[in-house]
Amino acid sequence: MTSAAAFVLEKDAPIYVAGHRGLVGGAIWRALESRGHSHLLGRSSGELDLRERDAVFDIFAAERPAYVVLAAAKVGGILANDTYPVDFLSDNLRIQTNVMDAALEHGTERLLFLGSSCIYPKFAPQPIKEDSLLTGHLEPTNDAYAIAKIAGILQVQAVRRQYDRPWISAMPTNLYGPGDNFSPTGSHVLPALIRRYDEARASGAEVVTNWGTGNPRREFLHVDDMAAACLFLLEHYDGPEQVNVGTGKDATIREIAALVAEAVGYEGATEWDTGKPDGTPQKLLDVTKLHDIGWDAQIGLRDGLASTVAWYRQHVGSLREAG
Template sequence: MGGLNNETGSTSFLSDKSAKIFVAGHRGLVGSAIVRKLESLGFTNLVLRTHAELDLTRQNDVELFFAAEKPQFVFLSAAKVGGIHANNTYPADFIAVNLQIQTNVIDSSYRHGVRKLLFLGSSCIYPKFAPQPIPEQALLTGPLEPTNEWYAVAKIAGIKMCQAYRIQYNWDAISAMPTNLYGQNDNFHPENSHVLPALMRRFHEAKVRGDKEVVVWGSGSPLREFLHVDDLADACVFLMEEYSGLDHVNVGSGKEVTIKELAELVKEVVGFEGELVWDRSKPDGTPRKLMDSSKLVGLGWTPKISLKEGLVDTYKWYLEYVKQ
């Protein structure tokens, strides 16, 4: 079954390409990237289920799935996600659905002999006024951002559940918290997508219409960090192989860009020739949001995809699959 992983004394993840791996949420931005990564590494036994085939909020269905399939490794990237508007409108869904998914998957994984599980959270788990860059230790040191606290509380519960099962059962469950992600399979919806895909879509549509200008909200001064989802997938595989600690691990690029710099870059990649106009009457949001990913760097992982390169790749995918 391959060599032993020094830190855990367990079998190496990468050594057995026929190991049965369940990727929960394989159609989403993160799950689809993990599937691409595993396939590129030669893994041949991926277990994938659409929501129609397996509703992860239904405890009995999840139980029967694990009893029948008995996967050896689990990447838990399934979640109900959305922007500020969705979080404010459907708080019950965001807390209940996410708690149900992760409780069912984590508990069934443990009870049906999964060797190792990786739970994926989000940078919104941290307090609204966390120190910058945000270290892992900032968790639970202050109040959350009110607009997404329902989602954040569910994700924090997932981290704590992985820790609890490690403490009580000595079971190998780890958690990773990615920064802002982008890439193929992103959500380019006009109303409820995040800043990067929203900008890409608006510049593209303005280019097609021949518009003279695009208006962007705010001053352009806030700093944000972006990580290509293929880099995250690479980090997830790295952690599955190399890390078995109690604490969650931040996954970021370590590079900040102003919204203005981001907009200029997206404009260039899309090839929009008009002007950028900043609507300063609109809110800027948090001035800075950067993750401290020094723990992951210390373990030996660094991102490989530059923002420019990642944007070119994402726009190519957008042109092929999204623009209608």
């Protein structure tokens, strides 16, 4: 690891945030705006299909972004990943390869590629260190998506070796916050719990039933913390190895469910359907490297849940209803 402490993102330089309408990209966009960056570039998927190589190169030729945050990806839950592996592999490979090739050709100085903690082996020692990459078998239900993200990390490393560009990669833990997917069929565990408990509160339901035993442990990072970490890494890190981004702390699903119930004001009972699967017992990232660079998460889970519940209630009428 080497330091890039003197690297400063110029306020008037063009910055392209690929995926700026997604959970992570949107948070990074807000963080850049709050810091006074005046030349932000974003295209919706309707305006620019990142799978179309010529279209991507045309945008880079016209805009010539100095910095790129590659947060765009085809994402989905376990069912979608397991059902459509070709889509998750092909779409993500095309998205990231097109963006990175165009960035390389048109002189992008600094690029941050965002992956996923699913890149690590299914049975990696906990907490998961960066050097666990490529040391074991992947989780088979989302191995296509994971392989695509691993390819992105390797492309960043290849650009560093061949062209000496200070490009970097970051791997976030489970994220939540404003802009999350709260759909009944497509959401991840924390937004699903928020919706379930808030609807139970509103309807006066006496019992909420969750899947599994509640014993698996999960780590959650607020997306605004993730955005802050990304900007910090762009200014303070210059190394080939991906950097884990998380809190370094986890909790049981049972504990998280209790915090969600508290956040929404639900006072009924919670039951657990132990006939349903639990999933992986634990998935915790080792964030020692990030701490050593100088960054720690600032938003506690209780405070983060309160603000996320407030956002959910404000936007519940316009939320997407599919995965």
